[in-house]
Amino acid sequence: MKSHTVPERLLKQFAWYDTRTKSLRLWKYAKGVPPYPDASPKSATRFDGYFAVPGNVEVEAQVETRLAHEIENPVNEFLANFSDPAWNLTEAQRQQMTRYISLLFHRSLSRRSGAGHIQEIKIRALQKFLANDSQLATVAAHLSLRAYFKGSRFPFSIERVADLARTALNDVRRPTSRQASFVAFIVRATAMLDEPMFRGKWKVIRTASDEPFILSDAPVITWVRLETGALAYGLGFHTPDVEVLLPISPLSCLHILPSVERTRQLVEPKVREINIGQASFAYRDCFANQNKQDIDDIVQSYGGSVRIGDNAFTIWHRNYDSIMYDILMQM
Numbered sequence: 001m002k003s004h005t006v007p008e009r010l011l012k013q014f015a016w017y018d019t020r021t022k023s024l025r026l027w028k029y030a031k032g033v034p035p036y037p038d039a040s041p042k043s044a045t046r047f048d049g050y051f052a053v054p055g056n057v058e059v060e061a062q063v064e065t066r067l068a069h070e071i072e073n074p075v076n077e078f079l080a081n082f083s084d085p086a087w088n089l090t091e092a093q094r095q096q097m098t099r100y101i102s103l104l105f106h107r108s109l110s111r112r113s114g115a116g117h118i119q120e121i122k123i124r125a126l127q128k129f130l131a132n133d134s135q136l137a138t139v140a141a142h143l144s145l146r147a148y149f150k151g152s153r154f155p156f157s158i159e160r161v162a163d164l165a166r167t168a169l170n171d172v173r174r175p176t177s178r179q180a181s182f183v184a185f186i187v188r189a190t191a192m193l194d195e196p197m198f199r200g201k202w203k204v205i206r207t208a209s210d211e212p213f214i215l216s217d218a219p220v221i222t223w224v225r226l227e228t229g230a231l232a233y234g235l236g237f238h239t240p241d242v243e244v245l246l247p248i249s250p251l252s253c254l255h256i257l258p259s260v261e262r263t264r265q266l267v268e269p270k271v272r273e274i275n276i277g278q279a280s281f282a283y284r285d286c287f288a289n290q291n292k293q294d295i296d297d298i299v300q301s302y303g304g305s306v307r308i309g310d311n312a313f314t315i316w317h318r319n320y321d322s323i324m325y326d327i328l329m330q331m
Contacts, residue, residue: 002043003050003064005108006217009076011041013249014215016289027295029214029279029286031303035296044287045217050112053183054176063183066190067103075100082204082248089202098198099190101246101256102237105220106189109283112182114308119178126169129324136161139328165324196238200258204248207271212250214275214295216282221245223277225267233280234312245274250289272298280306 015024018038028039051063074096081087089097105111129135136158144155171177207213223231224241235242240261247253253274257266275295279286279302286299306312 001060002046002048003060004046006045006219007072008041011044014287014289015041026287027291029296029299030284031300035291051183053180063186070190071100071103082252095198098194101220102194103189107186108218110218110308119172122172125323126165128321130165135325142329194237196258196260197256200256203255205253205255207251211271213247213253214278214286214288215247216278216286218281218283219246221277221281233306276302279303
């Protein structure tokens with residue numbers, strides 16, 4: 001089946017009515033190609049087998065159903081209200097919107113392509129654990145004690161612990177592991193609430209029709225404004241001074257300051273900055289309700305320059321010498 005990365009209802013917010021086809025259409029921009037005027041909100045970000053898991057034909061339909069009923073439909077009820085300057089989110093709506101934004105980030109093509117980075121991290125952590133005889137011995141003793149107090153007469157040997165780790169390593173290396181891990185995380189994320197985002201400061205930035213916001217196929221962007229005024233892209237939602245932005249329509253963009261440490265004076269983002277961010281985070285496409293040279297110039301200059309797991313949202317800087325050891329010792 002075909003699954004959506006960006007919900008159709010959000011794409012419709014950026015569509016224009018084509019009298020020729022008597023339907024809503026999007027201007028689609030992509031690096032290296034001219035603007036295309038005939039993209040459909042229904043199919044522009046829909047891909048066959050996107051949430052599919054090899055060996056389980058029912059998963060994709062289940063994920064699509066959960067995303068629609070639990071995440072998208074509640075937000076669809078009030079999405080158009082963002083155009084009203086006098087309207088304010090209720091606490092319940094803010095909670096629904098927080099879940100929506102989180103899933104919108106995690107389900108994107110960019111995030112899925114970055115799943116390989118997570119797999120590489122898992123491999124490194126398991127290899128570090130297998131190479132450390134002291135950690136293997138301590139975990140074997142720890143698990144043996146737990147087994148003993150549960151009535152088991154079979155202690156965990158060092159070799160048994162190593163075999164379990166090697167099995168996990170082989171599982172991570174399976175060609176289907178990356179997709180299965182991505183889908184499993186999406187399922188878990190439907191029940192999560194990002195508290196710092198939910199408790200943060202929310203604002204809507206507005207613009208005029210001659211300087212519209214655009215929407216990319218990776219529509220949730222993050223940045224930290226440096227002391228120089230330059231923007232550092234792709235920082236985690238809980239990073240000090242991080243800002244989260246999501247265009248809601250050509251005229252409005254949600255701007256969130258998660259409840260994290262803040263050391264710098266806030267500068268309100270400009271429309272061009274937000275559009276450059278959208279183009280930079282795009283996996284491939286950006287969408288707008290009109291054909292403008294300024295938009296195409298931005299996409300051609302910045303399109304796809306931020307890549308998750310490559311130059312954004314990377315976690316190679318962390319120490320993985322004992323991460324598997326720490327996890328197993330907490331079991």
